Amino acid sequence: MSVSYLSDAKRTLTIYRLWQHLGYRGRPRKSCRCPWREDVKASFSVTTDGKGWNDFATGECGDAVAFLQRACGFSQREACRKFLELARGRFGSLRCPEQKQNPKLQKTKPSFPEFRKGKAADLRHLAALRNVSIEAVSLAQARGLLWFATVKGYDAWIVTDSERLNAQARRMDGRYWEDIQAKAWTLPGSWAAWPIGIKEAQPFPAIALCEGGPDLLAACHFITCEAREADCAPVALFGAAQRIHADALPLFAGKAVRIFGHADEEGRAGVVRWANQLEAVGAGVDAFDFNKLRDNEEIPVKDLNDCTSICADDFEANRDLWRMLP
DSSP, X not given: OOHHHHHHHHHHOOHHHHHHHTTOSSOOOSSBOOTTSOOSSOOEEEOTTSSEEEETTTOOEEEHHXXXXXXXXXXXXXXXXXXHHHHTTOOOOSOOTHHHHOXXXXXXXXXXXXXXXXXXXXXXXXXXXHTOOHHHHHHHHHTTOEEEEEETTEEEEEEOOTTOSOOEEEETTOOOBTTTTBSXXXXXXXXXXXXXXXXXXXXXXXXXXXXXXXXXXXXXXXXXXXXOTTTEEEEEESOTTOOOOTTTGGGGTTOEEEEEOOSSHHHHHHHHHXXXXXXXXXXXXXXXXXXXXXXXXXXXXXXXXXXXXXXXXXXXXXXXHHOSOO
């Protein structure tokens, strides 16, 4: 690959154009939210000329090619090839042609800390923290989606899967990570667009597609409430701005998928984005509507985890609403 060709491409293809092409929410600027992880406060920066970026929360940074590599989970070689294609105006799917011929290129796995299975006390504590049943956290662990670790000196619960391409950590005390001022920390090197649990979902005809780790636990909660362990699997994406990774999309084909997006503008946009991607590969798709639902304190419900706080009488009166799929 010619270095001069790549240098020419960097002069014409900026992070601003890549951001738009990837369908990220918001605007890239000197101070903005990270596009590929949950970011409560702006901790991401794009240079004025659109040629560089810096994630102050994780310490990652780079040029436009590195932005594409990080956003899509490409190897460096894949990112360079795809960057040249995009710079030449070939704005197709962000999938390197070599991936079909060489599957090894698809799995440049990040290096995560060592995870461990939770003890009974860990599961009880997490169930109470997230207001879900012990059966829910036990199911998440049994499916290989829930792990525990010490992260930045704190006990944390981790949402990841057997692929180890994407992982998100939250503190067991429920507090913010001080350096990023957010409760969720997507571990460095993660493929943010990789749907957690999609490989584990293959034996099941139905999928509950959620946004974030707490909603994945809530999906397990309602799966066990409805005795759907035999036919329904929870899958999670980290953030409504993500597009489902191209390598994962075929794994949804032929599945019945219900999307549980958050009840806000970004969440609704994410539902539309994911539904379009899933329908294109032959999945049957519908979406859960949280509109007008309130918890037992009459606070509007904004996500699936909030639904675990709806009083038992209301739950029974609206049982058809809670089914993972029709």
